[in-house]
Amino acid sequence: MSASTAAPPADETTGRRSWLSGPAGRNVGLVVALALICVAGVITGGERFADIDNVVTILRAAAVTGVVAIGMTFVIISGGIDLSVGSVLGLTGVWATTVATQTMAEDIHWLVMVFTALAVGLAAGLVNGVIIAYGRVVPFIATLAMLASARGLAEMISDRQTQRVDVAGFTDFFDLDPLGVPMLIWIFALVAVAGWFLLNRTTFGRRTVAVGGNAEAARLAGIKVKRHTLYIYGLAGLAAGIGGVMMLGRTTAGTSTNGVLLELDVIAAVVVGGTLLAGGRGTIVGTVFGVLIFNTLTNIFVLNNMSTSAQSVAKGVIIVAAVLLQQRFANRSRST
Template identity: 70%
Template sequence: MMTVLRLSSVIGVVSIGMTFVIIGGGIDLSVGAIIALASVWASTLATQAMANDTHWIVMVTTALMVGAACGLINGLLIAYGRMAAFIVTLAMMAAARGLAEIIAGRRTQVVSVGPFLDFFRGSLFGVPRLVIIFALVAIAGWVVLNRTAFGRRTLAVGGNPEAARLAGINVKRHQTMLYVLLGLACGLAAVMLMARTTAGTSTHGGMYELDAIAAVVIGGTLLSGGRGTIVGTVIGVLIFQTLTNIFTLNNLDTSTQAVAKGAIIVVAVLLQQRMAARSTPG
């Protein structure tokens, strides 16, 4: 179970952020590329030199800022540019991955900042810090979604944007903030991935958008927006990672795993639609 939790921690953090975006009626296909770009930018020789001279928090801040900037660009183009989320995030996926390759020179950048690795690869009371970070993010996400005005506005915007606007919610600003939130989650995930692999590379985050969306959908969040839970997403992440672990233990290749994951998403959405149809009166 601890192995599953450790493997779930990175994609779990991304999935929490993705939950907010999908509940708000959006979608993001660029999370994997943003993670790659954040990991590369935070592990350049210049950034690591600054971290050695000052504190490893410089690397964390860099990754978070890169993630937030990418999320802000997505949010502004979608909310204020009135562009489809699918197109914008697809473009970001290509651009961020390409920029990561340019910065890294298509090479793997080894993380050599000892205190950074010691902190994130360590454990507290026998529990890996990566798992603790995932748990803290999940708790924070639950509180924000269920106990704050931001969470209520997210549900309102995803359920009916026009009604939310008439109720006095700045829908465009809120949509932008949702993508910035997901960008921050991607930045944090990049930090966790750098610590786990001791490297920053443009290949990080491959197919993470598929895994995150699958976990969110399996957890019961409607792809059309307006309904979803953080607890469901956490359960979806654990289910999905357990299945991935089973596939790996049975020596299934990554292509077969991708086909299986795609089928799981389709089945989950079909079940959602049937349940929604049954719950609709009349």
């Protein structure tokens, strides 16, 4: 057999490269990476890592970050960034645990606390969206201002004190474990499914990708870019509100320190999951795997008594490696 007949067709080679650089190929790479990390966990942690209770611990720890990361995925796909999600999460928790809110929740229903947190998160996100879309302030500066303002407002409302959750119905709900799975994990799963559907099966998702790919082309195609940008940041704020409710369910306390530096973990997970920082590309599935990868690594570090400083260095290396891989895949796809 000649070399010419043994070589694969050019179309087949191009198709393989296209698949590897596409969403499916990137997600397979994330699955492999997570599997290798789990193998390392079993080798270094033994039965402690493989124990089902430890797996549940990893998923519970990933739940809050994962929900906020779903909202961040839409923001970054659209070509923006939101540095305020951690502060907004803290603000929603504090606002939902004020004496007035909890008294109303006891008189009416514990869902009052949930609606309060969601409303505060949505409002903060919409403020970001208005400043960015209509005030024409770059997302980095606008959300940095919200980061400081939301954290300061949370400290003023709580007087820097921890506010306990005293509404029994609220805590009872988060103590549930349907089918043996904690409620936090169920909420994370539901939000992930909803985020996937919104991004991949709705006009909103297609417009988000279009705005991130080329905002001017999207405008000429009839998309109201400013209004859509407003909606995207509102969605990110709503996700932070859901995360705030989940944090209350996990800790049974609202404090202005909840969510400190959460935005860094969220952005890192989204980037590792394959979402381009430049916008125009990203997947919810990739974000979920990015969150799981980071939380699994953190769990392994803790089991092996690694210092927090070493953990930070390792995470920094992973983030840089993920961005470099993104650039390589982007260059390869442009060349093909």
